[in-house]
Amino acid sequence: MGHSLRAAALLALVVLSVLVSLLITSLKQFGSGSTRFFNATDPEELRSGLDVQLRERRKEILPLLPPHDDDDDEKNGVLEDVQRSSDSVLDLSLWNEVMLGTGKAHRDQMGCESLVDVRAVEVLGSGYTKVVVKANVAGGQAVALKMVNEQGVDMRKCVKEFKDAQGCRELVSYKLQKEMLLLQRLRHPNVIKLKGHCSGVHGGGGGGGVERGRVAVILEQGTPLQMIQLLQTPWEDRFRVCLDLVRLLHFLSRSPLGSVGLLDFQPRQFITVSGQLKLTDLDDVSAGEIACWTDADCTLKFPHRNFTVPCSTRGVCDGLNEKRNIYNAYRFFFTYLLPHQAPPGLTHLVDHIMNTTGELKADINQTLEAFEQILLLYKSGLHLDNLHPSALRDYTVMRDMSPSGNGEYRCWPSYSQQGCVLSVHSAREAAYICNSHSQCNSFTLTGQKTWTGHHLASFRSSFGHLVPDSASEVYVKKSKVPQSPSS
Numbered sequence: 001m002g003h004s005l006r007a008a009a010l011l012a013l014v015v016l017s018v019l020v021s022l023l024i025t026s027l028k029q030f031g032s033g034s035t036r037f038f039n040a041t042d043p044e045e046l047r048s049g050l051d052v053q054l055r056e057r058r059k060e061i062l063p064l065l066p067p068h069d070d071d072d073d074e075k076n077g078v079l080e081d082v083q084r085s086s087d088s089v090l091d092l093s094l095w096n097e098v099m100l101g102t103g104k105a106h107r108d109q110m111g112c113e114s115l116v117d118v119r120a121v122e123v124l125g126s127g128y129t130k131v132v133v134k135a136n137v138a139g140g141q142a143v144a145l146k147m148v149n150e151q152g153v154d155m156r157k158c159v160k161e162f163k164d165a166q167g168c169r170e171l172v173s174y175k176l177q178k179e180m181l182l183l184q185r186l187r188h189p190n191v192i193k194l195k196g197h198c199s200g201v202h203g204g205g206g207g208g209g210v211e212r213g214r215v216a217v218i219l220e221q222g223t224p225l226q227m228i229q230l231l232q233t234p235w236e237d238r239f240r241v242c243l244d245l246v247r248l249l250h251f252l253s254r255s256p257l258g259s260v261g262l263l264d265f266q267p268r269q270f271i272t273v274s275g276q277l278k279l280t281d282l283d284d285v286s287a288g289e290i291a292c293w294t295d296a297d298c299t300l301k302f303p304h305r306n307f308t309v310p311c312s313t314r315g316v317c318d319g320l321n322e323k324r325n326i327y328n329a330y331r332f333f334f335t336y337l338l339p340h341q342a343p344p345g346l347t348h349l350v351d352h353i354m355n356t357t358g359e360l361k362a363d364i365n366q367t368l369e370a371f372e373q374i375l376l377l378y379k380s381g382l383h384l385d386n387l388h389p390s391a392l393r394d395y396t397v398m399r400d401m402s403p404s405g406n407g408e409y410r411c412w413p414s415y416s417q418q419g420c421v422l423s424v425h426s427a428r429e430a431a432y433i434c435n436s437h438s439q440c441n442s443f444t445l446t447g448q449k450t451w452t453g454h455h456l457a458s459f460r461s462s463f464g465h466l467v468p469d470s471a472s473e474v475y476v477k478k479s480k481v482p483q484s485p486s487s
């Protein structure tokens with residue numbers, strides 16, 4: 001059963017790849033499309049050059065293999081650790097585990113059978129190495145499939161150099177496998193969830209008939225992070241992205257793989273799933289601290305700043321990964337997302353974070369504490385203590401009602417395009433906001449809540465009439481209470 005399913009899945013993959021390639025090629029027609037090669041070198045030399053690189057990549061991912069339970073290994077026919085030292089055995093063992101799913105980590109996961117009936121494909125995003133497509137797998141579940149980007153810079157460069165598409169696909173797919181192993185080891189709410197994988201397999205048994213290089217990693221589906229869009233969202237949502245990032249960095253600083261540094265730290269390596277930030281691109285990370293001889297080996301170089309940590313007596317740059325991550329979070333996320341429109345009662349705490357992360361004066365524990373403190377204050381409304389308690393006295397409340405008809409006005413940044421919908425801690429805060437908008441004469445606490453538990457309040461200049469709505473309450477300025485709510 002396994003083989004026919006895999007064959008069908010492989011077919012599905014090929015169709016997918018062609019589809020994706022077509023889409024991407026049409027986008028990338030411009031540029032270095034047709035590559036003219038230099039004088040061909042000896043094919044054997046080329047192959048051995050590629051082999052060297054393949055070996056390097058395999059060695060790189062070996063330490064990431066999940067630790068084994070001896071009994072399990074025997075049952076599954078996975079070769080023992082000691083035997084991995086020989087290259088050919090290493091190859092087979094790795095392949096068994098990573099690609100064929102003989103390792104225990106794979107057993108409960110989705111495999112090729114889920115991809116047999118793949119429908120509705122659309123590109124979600126692509127990078128130098130990988131392409132990600134949207135798919136509905138058997139049962140209608142929406143997933144993201146990550147594959148080697150046949151038109152990406154990595155494949156192109158490799159094929160140009162080695163003139164061997166198959167070998168290059170194998171080489172590039174090691175990055176995908178590395179990422180898959182990292183996803184298995186680094187499970188966290190702010191890391192994309194690995195649902196399974198399917199690898200292209202053909203040919204008869206013996207473990208040797210594996211067509212290398214065709215892999216699809218099955219992930220939860222998200223939305224690529226759009227910084228421009230994010231800049232236009234309410235502070236509360238921008239704060240959430242930064243808080244999620246700090247929670248992730250806190251985990252990475254003491255992960256099962258030691259301290260992990262993200263070497264290619266950019267917003268495009270993240271996505272959101274229902275508003276929650278998740279890291280998706282993990283192929284370029286450094287697990288464990290960097291070895292050093294002198295302090296100079298422990299220098300972090302950024303365009304406008306350099307930082308150096310001491311080289312420890314153990315000969316490693318202690319805390320360098322953590323510092324690199326914090327500073328990158330500061331320069332790519334916090335500077336754009338955090339200070340702008342922060343609630344007045346919290347600006348001093350936000351400024352403190354900007355200062356300590358921008359100067360690397362706080363470690364990740366202190367940074368996380370500072371973020372969690374802001375969240376606590378924001379949720380509890382304590383930062384609003386200095387608002388005048390009297391603001392609400394000017395309003396008459398009508399419970400179990402919601403307004404209808406014209407009278408909406410727009411404000412920024414609103415949760416709704418049509419009207420002015422903002423997140424508030426309480427009716428008192430909403431009254432305070434209404435008083436500060438010249439058009440505002442009433443507001444409604446809708447039954448909807450934001451991720452912090454705040455109410456969504458809708459502000460209006462007027463309304464046609466009130467309709468029964470058990471989830472909401474309407475507050476109208478006393479001076480504006482309609483004589484007869486029938487107009």
Ligand SMILES: Nc1ncnc2c1ncn2[C@@H]1O[C@H](COP(=O)(O)OP(=O)(O)O)[C@@H](O)[C@H]1O
Pocket residue numbers: 124125126127128129130131132144146149152192219220221222223224225268269270271280281282283
């Ligand atoms: N699970 C996902 N859901 C939606 N989009 C994704 C997902 N994973 C990745 N992407 C998008 O695909 C792009 C390419 O994936 P990535 O792993 O970053 O490839 P590369 O290593 O080539 O940069 C990402 O920039 C992101 O926009």
Ligand SMILES: [Mg+2]
Pocket residue numbers: 127128268269281
């Ligand atoms: Mg990427």
